[in-house]
Amino acid sequence: MAAPDWRLEGEWIKNCNCAFGCPCDFNARPTNGFCKGLVGMRITEGHFEGIKLDGLCFAATVDFPGALHEGNGKMQPIIDERATPEQRQALFNIFSGKYSAEGTMFQILSLIVTTIHDPLFVPFEFSFDKNGRVAKLVAKGVLETEVEPIKNPVTGAPHRIQVVMPEGFEHRGAEVASANINSTGAIKFETKGTHSSLATVVQTPEGVAA
Numbered sequence: 001m002a003a004p005d006w007r008l009e010g011e012w013i014k015n016c017n018c019a020f021g022c023p024c025d026f027n028a029r030p031t032n033g034f035c036k037g038l039v040g041m042r043i044t045e046g047h048f049e050g051i052k053l054d055g056l057c058f059a060a061t062v063d064f065p066g067a068l069h070e071g072n073g074k075m076q077p078i079i080d081e082r083a084t085p086e087q088r089q090a091l092f093n094i095f096s097g098k099y100s101a102e103g104t105m106f107q108i109l110s111l112i113v114t115t116i117h118d119p120l121f122v123p124f125e126f127s128f129d130k131n132g133r134v135a136k137l138v139a140k141g142v143l144e145t146e147v148e149p150i151k152n153p154v155t156g157a158p159h160r161i162q163v164v165m166p167e168g169f170e171h172r173g174a175e176v177a178s179a180n181i182n183s184t185g186a187i188k189f190e191t192k193g194t195h196s197s198l199a200t201v202v203q204t205p206e207g208v209a210a
Helices: 085-095 105-112
Strands: 006-016 035-047 057-062 073-080 113-116 120-123 125-131 134-139 143-148 162-164 173-184 188-204
Touching: 006 085, 006 125, 006 143, 006 173, 035 085, 035 120, 035 125, 035 134, 035 143, 035 173, 035 188, 057 134, 073 085, 085 105, 105 113, 120 173
Parallel strands: 073 113, 073 120
Antiparallel strands: 006 035, 006 188, 035 057, 057 073, 125 134, 134 143, 143 173, 162 173, 173 188
């Protein structure tokens, strides 16, 4: 039987409690020895089989006791309340990793996350300017994160740096920025001036297409 056809194209945020540069992207250990963070996306175009996902937002908060590849992670999915029951199930199908090739992002997540908290369905606010390194994601009542450029510590001028990952399973390239996070759901944490990655991505069953 042929694998289901799905695609997520859109604006991607990855913010965490580490120092600028996200050690995970370099196969290094988390800055503080553990990882608490989030990913979020606004889907500009997307589908799972015949179910359209255009315009929906989602996020997930995560908590890993060590490096991500060591596993034992916890996660809480947070879904746009506008999603219909069919769209919710379509997103959960994608998140499960069952419909992704080995070594792709959602398949890897399925291996390293051992606890999944009950999903939340809430209103979203999402703004995104990758080149300006400015973004905001609000999942009402449970998660808020704001992104701004890293500042030069002497002059205060915006500092620009990019990460390019030709074989990355999350994205091919991202702008690095500074994040503030306040997470009050099942995975609680707060950060000021920690790492942010902003990227535009296309995820498919075979991995990153762009």
